[in-house]
Amino acid sequence: MTDAVWSSKSHERQRDHHYPAVFLSLALATLVISLIRADYFFFLLLRGATALHNGMLSGVLYSSLRFHESNPVGRILNRFSKDQQVIDELLPQAFFDSAQSLIMTLGAVVILGIINPWVLFILVPLVPSFIWIRRFFLKSSRQIKRLDSVTRSPIYALFSSSLSGLVTIRAFKTEDNLINSFIERIDANTRAWFELNAGVRWFGLRLDLMTSALTTLMAILTVALRHQIDASSAALGLMYCITLSSMFQWAVRQSAEMENHMTSAERICEYSRLPPEPDFYNAKQKPPSEWPTKGKIEFKNYKFRYRAELEPVLKGINLDIEPCDKVGICGRTGAGKSSIFQALFRLVDKSATEGQICIDDIDINTISLSDLRFHLNIIPQSPVLFSNTLRYNLDPFSKHSDEELWIALTMVQLQDKMSEIPDGLSTQIAEYGSNFSVGECQLICVARALLKPSKILLIDEATANIDMHTDKLIQQVIREKFSTQTVLTIAHRLDTIQHSDKIVLISDGLVKAYGKPADVLDDTKMTDIDLDDVDDMEKGAL
Numbered sequence: 332m333t334d335a336v337w338s339s340k341s342h343e344r345q346r347d348h349h350y351p352a353v354f355l356s357l358a359l360a361t362l363v364i365s366l367i368r369a370d371y372f373f374f375l376l377l378r379g380a381t382a383l384h385n386g387m388l389s390g391v392l393y394s395s396l397r398f399h400e401s402n403p404v405g406r407i408l409n410r411f412s413k414d415q416q417v418i419d420e421l422l423p424q425a426f427f428d429s430a431q432s433l434i435m436t437l438g439a440v441v442i443l444g445i446i447n448p449w450v451l452f453i454l455v456p457l458v459p460s461f462i463w464i465r466r467f468f469l470k471s472s473r474q475i476k477r478l479d480s481v482t483r484s485p486i487y488a489l490f491s492s493s494l495s496g497l498v499t500i501r502a503f504k505t506e507d508n509l510i511n512s513f514i515e516r517i518d519a520n521t522r523a524w525f526e527l528n529a530g531v532r533w534f535g536l537r538l539d540l541m542t543s544a545l546t547t548l549m550a551i552l553t554v555a556l557r558h559q560i561d562a563s564s565a566a567l568g569l570m571y572c573i574t575l576s577s578m579f580q581w582a583v584r585q586s587a588e589m590e591n592h593m594t595s596a597e598r599i600c601e602y603s604r605l606p607p608e609p610d611f612y613n614a615k616q617k618p619p620s621e622w623p624t625k626g627k628i629e630f631k632n633y634k635f636r637y638r639a640e641l642e643p644v645l646k647g648i649n650l651d652i653e654p655c656d657k658v659g660i661c662g663r664t665g666a667g668k669s670s671i672f673q674a675l676f677r678l679v680d681k682s683a684t685e686g687q688i689c690i691d692d693i694d695i696n697t698i699s700l701s702d703l704r705f706h707l708n709i710i711p712q713s714p715v716l717f718s719n720t721l722r723y724n725l726d727p728f729s730k731h732s733d734e735e736l737w738i739a740l741t742m743v744q745l746q747d748k749m750s751e752i753p754d755g756l757s758t759q760i761a762e763y764g765s766n767f768s769v770g771e772c773q774l775i776c777v778a779r780a781l782l783k784p785s786k787i788l789l790i791d792e793a794t795a796n797i798d799m800h801t802d803k804l805i806q807q808v809i810r811e812k813f814s815t816q817t818v819l820t821i822a823h824r825l826d827t828i829q830h831s832d833k834i835v836l837i838s839d840g841l842v843k844a845y846g847k848p849a850d851v852l853d854d855t856k857m858t859d860i861d862l863d864d865v866d867d868m869e870k871g872a873l
């Protein structure tokens with residue numbers, strides 16, 4: 332019968348003309364569908380990975396200070412590097428493989444069912460067994476995967492802190508200790524990684540055994556039913572069965588892998604959902620765009636804690652700072668000087684504070700953080716420079732001309748140094764400003780502050796690493812350039828603040844003295860002040 336069909340003229344014509352056309356059309360359709368699929372898949376992949384990354388980035392950037400205090404930088408870097416890499420590369424691959432293999436497996440099962448329906452009975456116990464063993468494997472592999480991710484963070488943390496403290500490590504000759512603790516951390520991470528791989532092999536072996544059982548049973552069935560199935564169908568069935576074994580095994584393995592990789596997505600989403608600082612953009616009232624016009628600052632019985640459960644570090648500050656005053660803040664280490672600036676920038680949650688701080692009669696708690704911080708100017712204790720050009724570091728929002736930037740550099744005595752560098756304003760500043768001295772970095776920050784129009788400037792020991800002569804010049808520049816602004820300066824050296832309009836002496840979170848420098852330093856008027864503080868101040872050692 333078959334011979335008759337093969338030899339029939341119509342079939343020969345079909346074989347010569349119709350079948351090649353069908354095959355060609357199918358091949359072309361497959362090509363087009365594959366291209367569309369690949370394109371769409373990469374489009375989805377990019378969108379998904381970008382959305383997850385951006386969500387995590389804004390979660391971290393808008394999170395509170397508390398989050399950054401309790402999470403070492405290595406932990407954050409781990410999520411931005413390894414977890415993001417899993418989302419970018421491994422998860423899509425596993426998803427793609429498992430989906431494709433599963434669909435091909437279904438196709439193979441349908442063909443097997445058509446050739447030899449008895450095979451479908453074998454699948455009845457096999458499929459639940461596959462599902463059960465997959466679930467069993469996933470229970471432990473997910474935990475081990477989490478362990479793998481968690482033990483990687485300390486490696487990043489140690490690496491980044493070792494790089495920034497390299498000079499100290501070499502000076503104290505503790506390279507060996509560092510290397511040993513590095514090896515310990517890598518061992519801890521490798522143990523988790525090894526266990527994960529051992530688990531994958533264990534799972535793979537069980538899957539291999541189960542699919543081999545399927546092939547064996549199929550072979551036995553084919554032999555047993557040899558009279559009912561023709562030879563070509565039997566061969567086709569066996570071939571599909573062998574392919575099905577490896578394909579189904581791969582599909583199950585990759586789907587399990589996919590679930591394991593989802594722990595990275597889970598970790599990234601966790602950072603996307605970090606609670607942002609409250610009232611960042613929205614608040615009870617919006618200050619006028621020119622606010623603060625005068626620069627008057629009032630502290631009214633102000634108490635400040637770093638966390639609601641901690642003791643207050645500012646214990647009831649009462650202070651009236653008049654517009655345009657230059658106020659020096661001094662006190663012992665840990666007295667609470669920097670905390671005053673943290674309070675002005677509202678770096679801790681409102682619930683951890685009591686009392687009021689008013690700037691130009693507006694309670695800073697009633698306006699949004701973005702409005703408040705936008706209108707304050709600060710030169711921080713440790714200079715913050717970005718690895719970008721000098722121009723970017725001076726004027727990140729490109730609001731000034733090159734001429735204005737050079738004027739600012741001239742004011743901080745940096746013009747000679749910078750004009751000697753061939754690239755001038757386009758000089759690349761290395762990470763943390765490591766290609767400049769700490770003093771020079773501080774001067775760049777002072778120049779940046781000079782360029783920002785703001786009625787209030789806060790200076791946190793910004794000239795601590797600068798020689799006396801330059802310090803004096805900078806103080807003079809600040810007095811002249813910021814004559815119409817209110818300037819609060821924290822200083823350890825008395826010289827830095829001796830020309831201030833007023834001096835505040837902070838002791839144990841309270842204002843111990845406030846007045847003209849001469850008055851504050853006059854022993855007769857300070858009977859209630861801790862004289863040790865003044866002695867130390869006069870020695871320039873506070």
Ligand SMILES: Nc1ncnc2c1ncn2[C@@H]1O[C@H](COP(=O)(O)OP(=O)(O)OP(=O)(O)O)[C@@H](O)[C@H]1O
Nearest residue numbers: 400637638644662663664665666667668669670671
């Ligand atoms: N992030 C923080 N979490 C908890 N407590 C903190 C934090 N930062 C500072 N403190 C505590 O608050 C107190 C005041 O610290 P603050 O930094 O304001 O002192 P300071 O007078 O500026 O000291 P220094 O002159 O050394 O910079 C200190 O006892 C310090 O231990």
